[in-house]
Amino acid sequence: MEYIYIVSAILLGVTSGIFTGLTPGIHVNTIAAITLSLGGTAFLNNIDPMMIVLFIASLSITHTFFDVFPSLFLGIPGDESFSLLPGHQMVKEGRGEEALYISVMGSWFGLVMSLAIVGLILSGVMFFDINIIKIFNSYIKDYMFWILLFVSIVLILTDTNKVWALIVFLFSGLFGVIALGSPLINNAGGSAFNVMFPALAGLFGVSGLIQALFEKEGTLPKQQKYDFKQQTDTSYIKKESFLGSIGGMIVGLLPGLGSANAATMLLMIQSFFSSNKKDVENGKKYLVSVSALNTADVLFSLLALYLIERSRSGASVAIEQILSFGISLEDTIVISMVFIIAAFLAKTIIFKGSSTVIKYFSKIQYKPLTLAIIVFISLLVLFATGVWGIVVLITATLLGMVAPVVNVRRAQAMAFFLVPLLIFFSGFQAKIYTVLHLETIFSVGKEPSLQYITVILIISCIATIATYKFSKRYFRNV
Numbered sequence: 001m002e003y004i005y006i007v008s009a010i011l012l013g014v015t016s017g018i019f020t021g022l023t024p025g026i027h028v029n030t031i032a033a034i035t036l037s038l039g040g041t042a043f044l045n046n047i048d049p050m051m052i053v054l055f056i057a058s059l060s061i062t063h064t065f066f067d068v069f070p071s072l073f074l075g076i077p078g079d080e081s082f083s084l085l086p087g088h089q090m091v092k093e094g095r096g097e098e099a100l101y102i103s104v105m106g107s108w109f110g111l112v113m114s115l116a117i118v119g120l121i122l123s124g125v126m127f128f129d130i131n132i133i134k135i136f137n138s139y140i141k142d143y144m145f146w147i148l149l150f151v152s153i154v155l156i157l158t159d160t161n162k163v164w165a166l167i168v169f170l171f172s173g174l175f176g177v178i179a180l181g182s183p184l185i186n187n188a189g190g191s192a193f194n195v196m197f198p199a200l201a202g203l204f205g206v207s208g209l210i211q212a213l214f215e216k217e218g219t220l221p222k223q224q225k226y227d228f229k230q231q232t233d234t235s236y237i238k239k240e241s242f243l244g245s246i247g248g249m250i251v252g253l254l255p256g257l258g259s260a261n262a263a264t265m266l267l268m269i270q271s272f273f274s275s276n277k278k279d280v281e282n283g284k285k286y287l288v289s290v291s292a293l294n295t296a297d298v299l300f301s302l303l304a305l306y307l308i309e310r311s312r313s314g315a316s317v318a319i320e321q322i323l324s325f326g327i328s329l330e331d332t333i334v335i336s337m338v339f340i341i342a343a344f345l346a347k348t349i350i351f352k353g354s355s356t357v358i359k360y361f362s363k364i365q366y367k368p369l370t371l372a373i374i375v376f377i378s379l380l381v382l383f384a385t386g387v388w389g390i391v392v393l394i395t396a397t398l399l400g401m402v403a404p405v406v407n408v409r410r411a412q413a414m415a416f417f418l419v420p421l422l423i424f425f426s427g428f429q430a431k432i433y434t435v436l437h438l439e440t441i442f443s444v445g446k447e448p449s450l451q452y453i454t455v456i457l458i459i460s461c462i463a464t465i466a467t468y469k470f471s472k473r474y475f476r477n478v
Contacts (some may be wrong), residue, residue, distance in 0.1 A: 002461060026376075032318040056315050064295040066346065068359065094224045109245075112294075155411060167406075202394070212366070252303075305406040
């Protein structure tokens with residue numbers, strides 16, 4: 001492995017992570033799916049598959065540092081009732097750079113602490129031939145049904161509107177059972193564009209983007225310059241980062257638990273134990289712990305390939321397919337080192353160029369951008385998964401829009417994964433799927449070729465740019 005290729009893979013991954021992080025609606029899994037589709041061509045060109053893995057690892061970690069930008073500085077709520085969303089209050093007070101600092105440090109400490117935990121685990125493997133995570137995972141396997149059921153009940157009972165929370169949860173679960181058990185769309189877990197692509201894009205992407213089109217939007221206030229090197233009371237950052245790291249480890253290693261679920265439970269824990277309620281209300285502790293959780297989740301989701309021999313994310317699925325011969329201890333150590341390098345680069349870039357990026361966001365017209373991204377995702381789904389993919393996308397989008405309308409957490413839609421897993425761990429999967437006339441095995445479709453992927457990306461990008469340019473005139477006159 002030549003160092004020039006390693007450096008190139010890391011830099012390309014960091015650059016791509018900056019793009020996906022700064023662009024709302026574009027997820028790491030989308031890029032991972034495209035990368036997986038191009039994997040066969042890369043192998044034919046004798047490119048070391050490990051280079052692709054390092055690219056995906058760098059991309060995934062960098063994304064978690066930069067995705068805070070659009071959530072903080074795009075679509076600032078115009079209604080004061082929404083001003084206490086995590087980080088938004090600070091932005092509306094002109095303290096956006098401080099909120100950014102809190103988030104970045106949360107991600108950084110979350111990664112460092114998570115790597116320390118991984119180091120202890122790998123030390124046990126190297127020196128004592130004991131993989132404590134694998135042992136623990138095999139032990140709780142028989143109790144997964146009850147663990148997932150407990151988490152589901154807690155999420156429902158702690159929601160504001162319990163009846164609607166139950167309804168959204170059940171319908172999302174039923175949707176997951178039907179989508180994952182239907183042969184109409186390629187639903188193989190190792191596929192680049194499987195049924196989860198339009199389903200997740202609708203539930204957690206397009207649904208939120210459409211809602212943003214109809215919300216009253218406020219203006220971005222002038223942001224105060226924040227000295228990232230100044231000494232401030234940030235003692236809580238390490239504490240909350242550790243909490244987020246533990247949450248990320250649980251989410252990354254256990255099936256069915258999304259970061260949205262974990263973030264919700266973290267907020268409840270913080271609210272219960274915090275002596276300073278205002279801190280939680282202003283979103284500072286929440287911002288730290290969620291940033292740490294998201295970064296730790298990515299780390300453990302990828303390293304789960306070695307620790308428990310399971311893929312826990314779209315990126316890990318891509319890596320699993322690329323490293324068809326399996327992931328070794330040496331590979332895991334290399335990937336861990338790349339994580340810290342990419343994270344350090346991401347942190348440095350943000351601290352050096354945050355003011356420039358914020359000024360860039362202040363010039364972007366949010367609603368035209370939102371509409372353009374909806375067009376991009378819709379076209380990609382149509383070309384990659386066909387008409388039935390659009391049906392799944394529309395269904396998922398409508399379902400994803402229900403939660404905010406009835407004032408329940410969007411995390412209830414994670415039942416898309418939880419309910420099928422509950423059925424699986426119950427031991428009655430075959431009987432239930434037979435009654436519903438669904439398939440209990442994955443259906444595998446034909447993977448799109450390199451030429452096809454290239455064409456649909458070009459068409460989708462052209463349509464996206466055109467939508468943004470033309471819609472700016474419309475929204476300017478509205």
